[in-house]
Amino acid sequence: MFSGSSQQTQKSATILSMHPRSGLKALFAGQPVEHLRPGQPLFFEGDDARHVFDIAEGTLRLFKIIGNGRRVITAFPQVGDLLGLSLRGAYLYGAEAITTVAVRRLARAALGQAMINSDDIAPQVFGQLCDEMAAAQDQMVLLGRKSAEERLSTFLLKYYRRNMMSGQCAPIIELCMSRQDIADYLGLTIETVSRTVTKLLGKGVLSQAASHMLKVEKPRVLAQLAGDGDEYENSWQEMSTQRARRHPGAT
Amino acid sequence: MFSGSSQQTQKSATILSMHPRSGLKALFAGQPVEHLRPGQPLFFEGDDARHVFDIAEGTLRLFKIIGNGRRVITAFPQVGDLLGLSLRGAYLYGAEAITTVAVRRLARAALGQAMINSDDIAPQVFGQLCDEMAAAQDQMVLLGRKSAEERLSTFLLKYYRRNMMSGQCAPIIELCMSRQDIADYLGLTIETVSRTVTKLLGKGVLSQAASHMLKVEKPRVLAQLAGDGDEYENSWQEMSTQRARRHPGAT
DNA sequence: CGTTACATTGATTCGGGTCAAATGGAGTGG
DNA sequence: CCACTCCATTTGACCCGAATCAATGTAACG
Numbered sequence: 229m230f231s232g233s234s235q236q237t238q239k240s241a242t243i244l245s246m247h248p249r250s251g252l253k254a255l256f257a258g259q260p261v262e263h264l265r266p267g268q269p270l271f272f273e274g275d276d277a278r279h280v281f282d283i284a285e286g287t288l289r290l291f292k293i294i295g296n297g298r299r300v301i302t303a304f305p306q307v308g309d310l311l312g313l314s315l316r317g318a319y320l321y322g323a324e325a326i327t328t329v330a331v332r333r334l335a336r337a338a339l340g341q342a343m344i345n346s347d348d349i350a351p352q353v354f355g356q357l358c359d360e361m362a363a364a365q366d367q368m369v370l371l372g373r374k375s376a377e378e379r380l381s382t383f384l385l386k387y388y389r390r391n392m393m394s395g396q397c398a399p400i401i402e403l404c405m406s407r408q409d410i411a412d413y414l415g416l417t418i419e420t421v422s423r424t425v426t427k428l429l430g431k432g433v434l435s436q437a438a439s440h441m442l443k444v445e446k447p448r449v450l451a452q453l454a455g456d457g458d459e460y461e462n463s464w465q466e467m468s469t470q471r472a473r474r475h476p477g478a479t
Numbered sequence: 480m481f482s483g484s485s486q487q488t489q490k491s492a493t494i495l496s497m498h499p500r501s502g503l504k505a506l507f508a509g510q511p512v513e514h515l516r517p518g519q520p521l522f523f524e525g526d527d528a529r530h531v532f533d534i535a536e537g538t539l540r541l542f543k544i545i546g547n548g549r550r551v552i553t554a555f556p557q558v559g560d561l562l563g564l565s566l567r568g569a570y571l572y573g574a575e576a577i578t579t580v581a582v583r584r585l586a587r588a589a590l591g592q593a594m595i596n597s598d599d600i601a602p603q604v605f606g607q608l609c610d611e612m613a614a615a616q617d618q619m620v621l622l623g624r625k626s627a628e629e630r631l632s633t634f635l636l637k638y639y640r641r642n643m644m645s646g647q648c649a650p651i652i653e654l655c656m657s658r659q660d661i662a663d664y665l666g667l668t669i670e671t672v673s674r675t676v677t678k679l680l681g682k683g684v685l686s687q688a689a690s691h692m693l694k695v696e697k698p699r700v701l702a703q704l705a706g707d708g709d710e711y712e713n714s715w716q717e718m719s720t721q722r723a724r725r726h727p728g729a730t
Numbered sequence: 731c732g733t734t735a736c737a738t739t740g741a742t743t744c745g746g747g748t749c750a751a752a753t754g755g756a757g758t759g760g
Numbered sequence: 761c762c763a764c765t766c767c768a769t770t771t772g773a774c775c776c777g778a779a780t781c782a783a784t785g786t787a788a789c790g
Contacts, residue, residue, distance in 0.1 A: 292620050295706050300623045302616055314612035321616065343601065350594065350601050357608045361565035364615035365543065365553055365572065371622035372666035373549045376778065407737065415623035420778055422738055439787075455546050627746065658769065671746055673770055690755080731790105738785065745779085753770065760763085 252310075252352040255342055256282035259332035264288075264325035270311070273322045279333045281311040286329030287404050290321040291412065301413040303363065304405060310356055312336075327404050371415045374455055379414040380424045381453035384434070388444045399444040400437050428453075503561075503603035506593055507533035510583035515539075515576035522563070524573045530584045532562040537580030538655050541572040542663065552664040554614065555656060561607055563587075577656050622666045625706055630665040631675045632704035635685070639695045650695040651688050679704075 261284055264270060270281065273292060283305055290303045290311075302321055305311050311331070314320060343350040370379050387401040403410065407418040414421065425442075428434045433450050437443040444450060451457065512535055515521060521532065524543060534556055541554045541562075553572055556562050562582070565571060594601040621630050638652040654661065658669040665672065676693075679685045684701050688694040695701060702708065 292616065294620060294624060295708065298624045300620045302619050314609050316606065316609045316613065320613050340602075344598065347595065351591075354601075354605070354608070355567060357605070357612065358565050358567045361608065361612060361615065362567070362571050364612065364619065368553050368615065368618055368622060369543050369545060369551045371619060372551045372663075373545060406735095412623075417779060418737075419739085419780080423778090426738075457546065668747060669769075670748080670771085674746090677770075733790080734788090736785105736787080738783100740783080741781085743778105743780070745777100746775105747777090748775070749773085751770105751772080753768105755768085756766090758763100758765080760761105 252342075252349050252356070253282065255339065255349070256332040256334055259334060261330050261332055264329040264331070266325055266327055268325045268329075270323040270325065270329075270331065271319050273320065274318050277312060277315045277317060277319045277336060279335055280313055280339050281331045281333055283307055283309050283311060284330040284332055286325060286327040288323050288325050288329055289405065289409055289413075290323050292321050299412045300415070301409055302367070303360075304409075304413065313353060313357055314360055326409065376414075376416055376420050376424050377427065377453055378455035379416065380410075380421065380428070381433075381450050382456065383410065383414060384428075384442070384444070385447075385450050385454045388447060388450065399447065401442050401444065403440050403442065503600050503607075504533065506590065506600070507583040507585055510585060512581050512583055515580040515582070517576055517578055519576045519580075521574040521576065521580075521582065522570050524570055526570050528563060528566045528568060528570045528587060530586055531564055531590050532582045532584055534558055534560050534562060535581040535583055537576060537578040539574050539576050539580055540656065540660055540664075541574050543572050550663045551666070552660055553618070554611075555660075555664065564604060564608055565611055577660065627665075627667055627671050627675050628678065628704055629706035630667065631661075631672065631679070632684075632701050633707065634661065634665060635679075635693070635695070636698075636701050636705045639698060639701065650698065652693050652695065654691050654693065 259282075264286070270288065271277075285307060287304055287306045288311070289301050290305065291299050291301045293299050304326070305323075311323060312319060339349075339353070343353060370382055374382065384401060387403070388399065391401055392399070405413075407421050410416075411418045411421045416424075425434070428450075429436065431449070433444070433446045433453065435443045435445050510533075515537070521539065522528075522530075536558060538555055538557045539562070540552050541556065542550050542552045544550050555577070556574075562574060563570060590600075590604070594604060621633055625633065635652060638654070639650065642652055643650070656664075658672050661667075662669045662672045667675075676685070679701075680687065682700070684695070684697045684704070686694045686696050
């Protein structure tokens with residue numbers, strides 16, 4: 229959701245780096261840093277949304293709870309992401325630290341004031357929201373029409389690409405969250421997540437680098453398995469009558 | 480590339496100067512109305528996003544296509560909704576008319592200008608985006624953790640409530656979209672949608688009012704079946720160790 | 731070491747997908 | 761008005777991918 233997987237994200241990153249001091253981020257620069265221990269909540273769904281947060285360190289999970297103890301994780305915001313923008317009075321989701329987290333807090337009222345006073349704040353907030361929206365849409369595609377293998381591949385690929393973008397040269401991804409977190413993010417169970425990781429290891433697409441660390445051996449294959457690219461499989465021609473496949477089985 | 484029917488929208492500047500302090504909706508008021516036939520596209524995913532639309536009449540579907548002809552419908556915007564706000568240069572999804580549709584078009588540049596010139600436009604746009612975000616989050620919950628019956632009930636309940644809100648007194652909902660549309664929105668197949676409707680009819684929760692019209696006989700039950708409310712089922716006490724159920728079967 | 735929490739693996743079940751056929755309207759033409 | 765076509769929808773039989781149930785394995789920590 230935050231570190232969105234869409235093209236739009238990079239564009240905003242570029243914009244932010246072009247105006248690193250004058251923009252939205254600068255508002256947080258002077259704020260005191262608060263720290264959270266793993267598992268500690270930052271706020272709950274439905275809380276009166278008084279603040280917006282800039283993540284200076286670590287990873288959180290945003291989640292919603294429904295009946296019978298079911299949980300859905302909607303995003304894993306990380307360093308550089310803004311938190312709490314999308315709301316209407318109350319927070320739409322709960323937020324908890326996964327790792328040790330450092331955040332800077334800004335009153336919503338202050339942000340609102342800044343949006344009025346400065347011409348470049350509002351567009352940045354607007355852009356951030358659009359990125360979140362793009363990520364949410366991708367997630368709807370994932371949850372609505374992708375198989376377990378495609379979901380996990382999509383997830384891993386997103387982390388892989390983000391790491392590659394952010395200077396890292398080694399194709400290593402660190403999953404700082406638990407299997408349960410991943411399962412709740414991908415709409416699967418921990419068992420299925422585990423099995424699917426094993427399957428990808430077996431295919432040689434991934435290899436175990438360390439605990440909670442995976443090495444991406446075959447990024448291309450991972451991308452294909454993610455199922456996003458219109459892999460121009462045979463005859464993309466007459467789709468009119470043809471019945472569409474919904475959940476292509478994994479091999 | 481190109482959108483449905485191309486019209487020029489130079490009037491916007493004039494309108495802005497005439498109503499510098501008017502609301503978001505007022506920006507569209509003077510724009511010419513364009514009509515779409517059922518099935519006609521308004522724009523495609525990835526199109527250069529030059530316009531924002533205000534729906535004056537009818538219902539559309541917003542969708543994304545992925546490999547193998549799979550489709551996900553992310554929303555069914557209707558009268559009064561704004562369309563095309565959430566993007567970054569290109570539209571995030573395709574938009575097609577389901578019914579006959581009437582829209583008013585506004586250049587994005589004009590909207591951006593209005594947001595700068597008028598103090599009350601930006602907050603309204605911001606709010607609209609937050610509403611979209613909230614809807615997207617609910618959809619993620621639905622797709623990630625709800626059973627077929629819960630998905631359909633949630634869907635129907637949303638329509639039921641919207642109709643009740645908007646003055647309608649009869650508990651009738653009109654599903655102007657096809658089963659395939661509903662299936663692609665709920666992450667199911669047409670067969671499952673059909674079977675689930677039949678099941679709800681059998682339970683007496685719904686009854687057939689007419690073609691594409693359903694009467695909600697038991698709103699309460701429907702709400703329960705939607706599975707949102709934390710139906711305080713027995714012992715909500717010690718959830719710590721207990722394993723959470725993911726897909727409660729329907730009876 | 732034992733304890734505890736998390737992760738993997740296996741056996742089995744089941745909800746929903748797939749395949750196939752029947753039913754039902756809406757529109758057309760005689 | 762009826763026969764006929766064209767599709768959308770419903771219904772039935774069967775299957776499969778992922779959930780569930782159940783151990784087992786493993787890493788962190790007192």
